[in-house]
Amino acid sequence: MRHFPYSCLLLPLLAVLLTACSGDDGKTGGPPPAPVHVRPVARADVPRLLHVVGNVKASATVGVKPRVTGEIQEIHFREGQDVREGDPLIGIDPRPFEAALREKRGLLAKSQAQLSKANDDMRRYGKLVGGGYVSREAYEQTATEAAALKATVQSDKAAVESAALDLSYCTVTAPISGRVGALNVDKGNMVKTTDDTPVVTIDTLSPIYVNFSVPEAHLPVILERMRQGKVSIRATPTGGTVESGLLTLVDNTVDTRTGTIRLRGTFENSDRRLWPGQFVEVELPLGVARQALTVPSRAVQFGREESYVYLVGKDDRAVYRKVKVLFEHQGVSVVEGELAEGDRVVVDGQVRLAPGLAVQVLE
Structure with a gap:
């Protein structure tokens, strides 16, 4: 009796099992299409509004310190x-300074009296030296004393003025x-x-400043707007109302560490709604972008080195496109990149996408 090896029996059985697992329709396996929502890429006129965070600062701050002890x-x-x-x-207690002023005035009166006598002596000796009654040396001595006392009087006058100034500093x-x-x-x-x-600090609140920084890429547009006329800006404190002001300063240097330029807005702040130290949202209008390429802002994804969107191609597969966001306005991003008007850009469901992956467009 002949014996067959078990392998000859197992091979047909495995073939049957594999055929059964694969299904009768012969389709290949794979992940199901990813459900997504799309919106068309459009061209539109979009206000170019720059939104940044600013900090409120008093237009003048002085720490008051005493000028006398x-x-x-x-x-x-x-x-x-x-x-x-x-x-x-x-x-400040004025009594020590009042006493010092009286002392300086007394010294001035004394030196003035001495100067008056020295001048009289000099005039008298001047008459006598001509007749030979006094020596030339004696006359010159009186003249020297008069000149010295005149200098003393000037010095004492300055001391009186200084003492009076110190007394005024008591208030x-x-x-x-x-x-x-x-x-x-x-x-x-x-x-x-x-x-x-300082004893106390005084802040000028009206007008008031708002300092903020913007990327240097916006500098040419900002300078052009300022050459054309006044540039209005708006600032909104947290939980507060919108305040209107004017752009009054563009700093003279770009910060090389951050690539930003410092700007300043001036606000009348007559109602005191802006307060030094507050953080505010600043809105700076930079004109209108005509017929700009736009996508919904939620369609833009941000990687480590670049921003991108996913499109749905004609074969219903995900297409990766690198884009550059120029600015945003009310949920719309103005972009540059390999996009065309009418392209279907994914706005929901990007987390499951990869380039070439099949997608299912939902209504």
Whole structure:
């Protein structure tokens, strides 16, 4: 009796199983088409509005420091109060400076009296030296004394002026108009001219500045707009209302580290809606892009080195296209790249896509 090897029986069985697993229709296996939503690439006139984050800054800030050393006797303002230039802020004990002024005035009076006598002596000796009653040397001595006393009088006058100036500094006045902050030194404390901490800080809130930076690529357009006339900008604080101002400064240097240029807007801020230190959203209009190539902003994906979109080709497969976003406006991105008007760009479902992958366009 002959025996057949088991391999001869297993090979046909495996062939049958493979045929059954593959199905009767003979189609090849693979991932199902990825469902996506698409929108057409369009051309449109789009306002070129640059949106950046800015920081509010007082148009002038002064830290008030004493110009004489002494004890604070009076406070003439309330913290958070608006003051005008020249308004008194604090009073320093004036008594030591009043005494110094009286002393300097006394010395001046003494030197003036001595000068008057020296001038009389010089005139009298001048008459006597001509008749030979006094020597030429004695006359010259009186003239020298008169000249020296004249210089002393000038010096004493300067000392009186300096003492009077120090006395006036006992009343510290506001150097600018604005809003005072918190008082850093209380009444009764000694203040010195060498103190680093100001007694109080004054900020000018109207007008007020908004500083912000934009990429240097926008600089030519901004400079051209400013040559044509005033450029309006808008700033919106978090939870606040839109404020309108003017672009008043383009810095003279591009920051080589960040590739940005610093700009400044000036706002009247009469209602005090902008406050120093606030972060605001700045909107800078740069004209209108005519018949620009546009795609929905959610269609643009950002990789490590470039931005891109996925198109749906004629064979319903995903096509990768590199794009450059020029700017955005109300959910629409103006782009440059290998796109054409009417191309179907994917706006939802990009996470499952890869170049050449089959897609299913959903309504």
